Amino acid sequence: MPEFPGKAEAVPVRPIVVYPSPILTTPCKSVEGVDDDLRQLVADMIETMHAAPGVGLAANQIGDDRRVIVVDLSAGEEEGQSLVLINPEILEVGGHENGEEGCLSFPGLVEFIERPLTIRYRAMDLEWKVVEAEAEGFLARVICHEVDHVNGIVFHDRMSPLKRKFALKKIERLRRQGEWPDWEESQQRA
Numbered sequence: 001m002p003e004f005p006g007k008a009e010a011v012p013v014r015p016i017v018v019y020p021s022p023i024l025t026t027p028c029k030s031v032e033g034v035d036d037d038l039r040q041l042v043a044d045m046i047e048t049m050h051a052a053p054g055v056g057l058a059a060n061q062i063g064d065d066r067r068v069i070v071v072d073l074s075a076g077e078e079e080g081q082s083l084v085l086i087n088p089e090i091l092e093v094g095g096h097e098n099g100e101e102g103c104l105s106f107p108g109l110v111e112f113i114e115r116p117l118t119i120r121y122r123a124m125d126l127e128w129k130v131v132e133a134e135a136e137g138f139l140a141r142v143i144c145h146e147v148d149h150v151n152g153i154v155f156h157d158r159m160s161p162l163k164r165k166f167a168l169k170k171i172e173r174l175r176r177q178g179e180w181p182d183w184e185e186s187q188q189r190a
């Protein structure tokens with residue numbers, strides 16, 4: 001399940017911005033090219049994703065509004081598995097599949113979300129070359145989830161209205177009980 005934090009005590013290298021921070025619901029800006037600053041952002045994102053641990057992360061989840069996502073289905077268990085996609089876009093989708101998803105910006109929440117079974121996507125890589133590829137199943141799900149993030153879409157936007165209502169109610173209850181991180185604080189730290 002994307003980004004689902006398995007170890008609550010793990011400390012990511014960059015604090016993760018939590019819902020309802022507005023940076024999570026605002027579309028990110030296109031990247032114009034690769035420089036040291038972007039390379040640093042990507043390195044921080046990969047380290048943060050692995051530390052969480054998670055299988056995907058978008059830049060706005062660590063408070064940066066550039067269109068960058070990282071994906072690693074091994075969650076850092078295997079070397080060299082991190083996929084870096086800059087200005088990613090989904091070109092084509094095929095089929096659909098219901099599956100469990102979590103999100104580091106929604107700590108503890110796991111929901112069934114319908115996603116395409118197959119996708120074709122395009123992005124720039126760190127060498128600033130165009131990458132065009134296909135993905136299916138869980139990889140397609142994670143890429144869709146992260147591309148949604150840089151488009152300002154969070155995972156409950158993909159739920160049916162009834163499920164969304166329940167999910168938001170649950171978050172409200174957790175916030176009232178003080179069991180949900182303070183989004184303003186999370187954004188300041190990021």
Ligand code: NI
Nearest residue numbers: 003103104105
């Ligand atoms: Ni997420």
